[in-house]
Amino acid sequence: MFRNIITLLMFCCLSFNLNAQVIALKEDHPDRHVVVKGDTLWWISARFLKDPWLWPQVWQLNRAQIKNPHLIYPGDVIVLDQSSGTPQLKLLRPTITLEPGVIVEPVDQAAISTIPINAIAPFLSQPLVIEKDQLAESPRIIAGPDNRVVLSTGTRVYINKIEENKDLNWFIYRPGDSMVDPDSKEVLGVEATYLGDLRVKKYGKPATAEVTKAKEEIFVKDRLVPSGDEISVNFTPHAPDTQIKGRVLKIYGGLAETGPGSIISISRGSKDGVEVGQVLAISRYGRIIKDPEPTKEAKEEAKKADAKPKLKELNFDISTGEDGKAIVNFGKDKKEATSTEPALEPGYIKLPDERVGLIMVFRVFDRVAYGLVMQASDPINTLDSVHNP
Structure with a gap:
């Protein structure tokens, strides 16, 4: 034996x-x-x-x-x-x-x-952050069978053009909401809405395809994006090599606030040094309050500020060019123009940020990234600050 x-x-x-x-x-x-x-x-x-x-x-x-x-x-x-x-x-x-x-x-x-892969799986390939009008040149659905308006799983559809050397499997998207930096007000990208999957049956102009999955209602004019390669799920947590400072843009799942196991997007991406696996801290963004007992100097500064023209808040000056014409220069003070900290009026105080949690970044775009909330001592809200741990 x-x-x-x-x-x-x-x-x-x-x-x-x-x-x-x-x-x-x-x-x-x-x-x-x-x-x-x-x-x-x-x-x-x-x-x-x-x-x-x-x-x-x-x-x-x-x-x-x-x-x-x-x-x-x-x-x-x-x-x-x-x-x-x-x-x-x-x-x-x-x-x-x-x-x-x-x-x-x-x-x-x-x-x-x-980390729990099942928690982030839908976000590894389906959500898509794109430049404004980036989907305009993508293949689009031009018709369904029998003039059908709403297209569902198993429906045959026609695409304006997909060439022979293109992908066989595609995601169906529709341009969604703009993702705006809360501090600079700059549009960081557009988050396209994932609608479903499609498989090409015949290439050409037009091409024939079949809807293999419909998460939401699909219509004519919706756009296609190649499904691409499988995204790696091997994450090694680490701190950023550079200073990262941004904000929570969005909480997913229809929640006003969130905690561990939830997905959020942040206002920083690969162009800012963010990469997959980075661990970032989240802090409650400190409120700006009026000093309940301002000093005499603060009162004098407040009076002076009230007496100054409000146009100064636009941060510009006027100079004269070589041809003698006036030139308006916006954001002359680069430090002031690029700072994410608010310029406080005299007599006002910004309360310190309070750390409330940690996230791990699992998918990165140029200006935006997705992260999984790993720890939270208090509820996490949109506009909370994101920074090095």
Whole structure:
């Protein structure tokens, strides 16, 4: 009779990188944790660390070395070892050696993910942030069968033009709301509304296709975007390399305020240094209040401000060009023009921002990014500030 003999316990000793950043253990941390299905790397790290997003430093992982951070499987045991004086996490993973001829079920299972993939899956490919009028040149639906107005799953549709070398599968979109920076009032992009999926049956001008999925009602003139390649879901959490400061633009799911497990969009993107995997803090944006007991100097400044022409608030000056004509120069003071902090009137005070949570960025566009709320001590609202943790 053959027996399965466990011959080796593989110890992956993973040490704290204390030189890079102070990493504190939770006061009520366990000595060990058995990984079960449904765990995430973030949640497991939160059992041991006060700042769970620092687990790549704890385990000496970095973005250049780790292509796939899914290193832990159900059944593995994570042990906290402090015998050397320096806390270490050890991963105990059993491997099985079998005698010849023995057939057993494989012990490998799907590795656990960094964050809950099911929470962000709809946002990995479907939402789309585009430049204004970017969809204008995209293929469009020009007709359905029998002059049908509303198009649904299984409906045959006609597209104005899709060439032979183009994609077979497409997403159906309709231009949606503009995403406006709350501070600069600049349009950062347009968030297109995802309507469904479509598969080409015959290329040409016009082309024939079939609606394979309809999330919302689809109409003639709706636009197509190639489904593209599958987006990576391997996230290694890390702090930004540069200073990031923006605002919460939108909370998804029809909520006025939100908490852990929710999706938000922020007013910064790849052009601002935001990248996938970054962890950002969220703070309640401090209110601007009138000083209930202003100083004598503040009162004098307020009187002077009231006496000045209000046009000064437009931040411009007038100079004379080489041809003698007047030139209006807006935003002469670059620091004032680009600052996200409000210019306070005399006698007013901005209360400090109060940190209320953490997000991890999972999808990035040029000027906007999507993030998953990982922690929240208070409800998160639109217009809350986003910044380095």
